[in-house]
Amino acid sequence: xxxxxxxxxxxxxxxxxxxxxxNGQTMGVPLDPANAEYAAILEWVAEGNTIQDxx
Amino acid sequence: MSKAAELAALIGSQTALSNRNLIINGAMQVWQRGTxxxxxxxxxxxxxxxxxxxxxxxxxxxxxxxxxxxAGKGFGFSQKISMDASESSLDASDQxxxxxxxxxxxxxxxxxGTSSAELVTISFYVKSSVAATYTVNIRDEDNDRDxxxxxxxxxxxxxxxxxxxxxxxxxxxxxNDNGRSFDLNFWIxxxxxxxxxxxxxxxxxxxxxxxxxxxxxxxxxSTSPEWYITGVQMEIGEQAxxxxxxxxxxELRRCQRYYxxxxxxxxxxxIMYGRGGGGGTAIVAAAxxxxxxxxxxxxxxxxxxxxxxxxxxTSFTPSSIVASGWHYQSVNLGMYVAASSTITDDDRVxxxxxxxxxxxxxxxxx
Numbered sequence: 001x002x003x004x005x006x007x008x009x010x011x012x013x014x015x016x017x018x019x020x021x022x023n024g025q026t027m028g029v030p031l032d033p034a035n036a037e038y039a040a041i042l043e044w045v046a047e048g049n050t051i052q053d054x055x
Numbered sequence: 056m057s058k059a060a061e062l063a064a065l066i067g068s069q070t071a072l073s074n075r076n077l078i079i080n081g082a083m084q085v086w087q088r089g090t091x092x093x094x095x096x097x098x099x100x101x102x103x104x105x106x107x108x109x110x111x112x113x114x115x116x117x118x119x120x121x122x123x124x125x126a127g128k129g130f131g132f133s134q135k136i137s138m139d140a141s142e143s144s145l146d147a148s149d150q151x152x153x154x155x156x157x158x159x160x161x162x163x164x165x166x167x168g169t170s171s172a173e174l175v176t177i178s179f180y181v182k183s184s185v186a187a188t189y190t191v192n193i194r195d196e197d198n199d200r201d202x203x204x205x206x207x208x209x210x211x212x213x214x215x216x217x218x219x220x221x222x223x224x225x226x227x228x229x230x231n232d233n234g235r236s237f238d239l240n241f242w243i244x245x246x247x248x249x250x251x252x253x254x255x256x257x258x259x260x261x262x263x264x265x266x267x268x269x270x271x272x273x274x275x276x277s278t279s280p281e282w283y284i285t286g287v288q289m290e291i292g293e294q295a296x297x298x299x300x301x302x303x304x305x306e307l308r309r310c311q312r313y314y315x316x317x318x319x320x321x322x323x324x325x326i327m328y329g330r331g332g333g334g335g336t337a338i339v340a341a342a343x344x345x346x347x348x349x350x351x352x353x354x355x356x357x358x359x360x361x362x363x364x365x366x367x368x369t370s371f372t373p374s375s376i377v378a379s380g381w382h383y384q385s386v387n388l389g390m391y392v393a394a395s396s397t398i399t400d401d402d403r404v405x406x407x408x409x410x411x412x413x414x415x416x417x418x419x420x421x
Contacts, residue, residue: 001098009377011333011391017377019393023096027355028377028391034234034350036420 001040003049010054018051076299077162078155078239079309080104081179081287083120083132087307087316090120093139100420102134103310104155111149111246112275114140124285125180125214129300133180133285136243142275149246149275153284156421158349159197159229159236164291167195172223177239178295179217182283186211187272191219192240192255198227199262203255205269214283218295224259233349233383235421239289242267243282244274311345317415319408326360326415327390327406331398338362338392340406341380342415349419351381354390358413362394362404369398370409378417388417 005021009028018029022037029037045051085103092099094115095107101118109116121135134153142149166172177191185208192203202224206217229236242249245268252265260266274280286298319326329340354376362369371394380389398404 002096009375009391009393011337011339011379016379016391017375019375019377023099025355026375027353028375029353030351030378030381032351032381034232035353036235037353037418 001037003041003044005052006041006044006049007052008054015054073299075288075290075296076301077157077289077291078104078287079313080306081285081298082130082300082306083134083285084303084306085310086120086132087310087314091118093117100314103306103314105134106154106156106420107136107151108154109151111146112138112151113142114138116151121283123182123283125182125216128180128286128298130180130285133182133283135281135283137279137281138275141278141280145244145246145271145276147246147248147251149244150249151243151275152245153241153243155239155287156196156235157237157239158233158421160231160233162229162237163231165223165229167224168198168226168228170225172225173291174220174223174293175289176218176220176292176295177287177289178219178298179241179284179288180214180286181206181208181217181241182212182214183208183243183272183274184211184279184281185272185274185277187274188269189272190240190242190245190268192238192242192267193221194238194240194262195224195227195229195236196238197230197234197236200224200227200259201255201262201267202257202259203267203269204257216286220293222257222259226259239287240267241284244272246271308346312347312349313418313420315345315348315417317342317417319411319413325405326408326413327392329390329392329404329406331400331402331404332391333400335399336393336395338394338398338404338406339379340390340392341387342390344386344388344417347384347386348381348388348417349383349421351378352388352417352419354378355416355418356414359409360392360394360413361407361409362398363407364398364402364404376415 327340
């Protein structure tokens with residue numbers, strides 16, 4: 001997966017997911033380690049990338 | 056003992072009479088994402104449950120649903136993999152393979168990691184434009200262990216039946232959960248990054264990319280390469296039994312645990328229902344799924360929605376939709392629809408597609 005952007009999505013001040021651009025597509029990714037895209041984002045973060053804070 | 060009785064005894068001794076096939080969509084019946092693409096991304100899916108991994112190729116990888124099938128075996132479709140350009144020269148990291156990832160909780164019957172670990176037989180029909188020796192790899196993702204064996208395509212452009220049996224692995228139990236535990240890999244071609252080590256050749260050992268593939272097949276460097284597969288079965292035991300044909304409805308529901316596409320139609324059918332939230336920046340919604348999903352899904356949406364309350368309609372395009380409420384037993388999926396200045400908090404709304412142009416893709420693939 002090629003991740004080019006990731007930003008938290010928050011509801012009532014609490015992060016509930018990530019808006020990410022993966023392979024050129026915008027996706028809503030849940031904070032669930034069993035989710036394949038979230039697992040890929042965690043690897044992407046481990047490589048030194050950052051998930052932006054929610055608006 | 057009659058031949059029929061011998062067969063019954065053999066089958067009964069090694070595996071179940073039904074639900075033998077541990078593979079989903081082995082007959083390539085279900086294609087929810089579409090039936091043809093000229094450029095599948097690395098890690099992408101077109102045929103349900105079948106992931107395509109590739110890297111370093113000079114050309115694009117094409118995937119098609121094909122009606123080219125082995126004669127007289129009861130299959131309607133095969134999966135065709137082809138390239139729109141040949142490789143000028145094979146680099147070490149070049150690779151292309153077709154994969155099915157499997158949940159650990161569906162493979163506890165393998166008894167992997169115990170002294171009673173079962174033999175596993177993989178059978179399939181395959182056809183390739185290149186006659187060569189190809190590799191099938193099975194991987195235990197939980198314990199980083201691999202095993203591979205080869206099969207030979209004797210004649211180019213001819214359907215052939217293949218059967219490969221792997222010994223049971225007494226090391227490393229598979230997790231009994233909904234995570235990715237086991238991969239079945241059909242390697243079509245690979246560079247030396249996957250062939251330079253001592254090939255596993257039927258022996259389970261620690262994961263090592265260089266040992267996964269026997270040798271390059273020459274497929275990527277050939278002119279207009281094509282590779283087809285159907286009738287994939289993975290079962291416990293040392294012999295391949297006849298392919299277990301399942302109904303389309305059965306396979307579709309199995310596939311929808313991992314992926315589901317919701318589209319509106321020209322009559323603007325309802326997609327979700329919910330209420331305004333987040334101080335007017337969102338809609339907290341829910342939609343029914345056809346089956347409970349494997350895990351909380353990734354959601355991709357295209358097109359505009361109409362949010363209709365009891366007397367008005369607001370059109371908007373969400374910036375994102377995130378799953379916010381999932382349970383492994385439930386067919387209802389809660390979603391958070393980010394949409395600024397759309398709906399007042401707590402206004403009840405029905406989200407309706409934008410006249411045939413709205414899609415909602417729900418993916419819980421492994």
